[in-house]
Amino acid sequence: MIDDKTAPYAALLLRVTLGVTLLAHGALKVFVFTVPGTVQFFESIGYPGFFAYLVILAELGGGAALLLGAFVRPVAVALIPVLIGATLQHAGNGWLFSAPGGGWEFPAFWTVMLVVQALLGAGALTLRLPVPAAVPAWAR
Structure with missing residues (x-):
C-alpha cells in the first residue's frame, strides 16, 4: 500500500537526486572534459559528434527541469x-x-x-507551469 502522506516526498527525493546528478554529469562534460573534448570522445566511440551536444543539453536542461519539478514525466x-x-x-x-x-x-x-520517476510523477514542491490543454494528462 502506498502511503499518500509520504509518497510525494519520496518522489521529490528521487526527482532532486536525479536532477542534481544529471546537472553534475552535464557540468562535467562542459567544464572538465570540455565540449570539444566530449564531442571528440563521442566520435571516438562511434557516435556522431553532434550527439555530444544533445547529451549535454539533455543532462543540463533535463536536470534543471527535474530539480525544479517542471514537466517531470515527459522530461524523465x-x-x-x-x-x-x-x-x-x-x-x-x-x-x-x-x-x-x-x-x-x-x-x-x-x-x-x-x-x-516517470511513473511516480513530480511529487511535492514542484514548479507549476501552465500546460496547454492539448498536453495529455499523463504528461502534466
Missing part, C-alpha cells in the same frame, strides 16, 4: 534514451562502474530510476 521519459545509450556504451566494460572505462550498473540503475 525523454532522458531514458540518453541513459540507455550510456548503458550500452559501458556494457562491454563489465558490471561495476569501478571497472576500467566504467561498468554498466550505474547507467542501467539510472535508467530504471528515470522510469520510476
Whole structure:
C-alpha cells in the first residue's frame, strides 16, 4: 500500500537526486572534459559528434527541469534514451562502474530510476507551469 502522506516526498527525493546528478554529469562534460573534448570522445566511440551536444543539453536542461519539478514525466521519459545509450556504451566494460572505462550498473540503475520517476510523477514542491490543454494528462 502506498502511503499518500509520504509518497510525494519520496518522489521529490528521487526527482532532486536525479536532477542534481544529471546537472553534475552535464557540468562535467562542459567544464572538465570540455565540449570539444566530449564531442571528440563521442566520435571516438562511434557516435556522431553532434550527439555530444544533445547529451549535454539533455543532462543540463533535463536536470534543471527535474530539480525544479517542471514537466517531470515527459522530461524523465525523454532522458531514458540518453541513459540507455550510456548503458550500452559501458556494457562491454563489465558490471561495476569501478571497472576500467566504467561498468554498466550505474547507467542501467539510472535508467530504471528515470522510469520510476516517470511513473511516480513530480511529487511535492514542484514548479507549476501552465500546460496547454492539448498536453495529455499523463504528461502534466
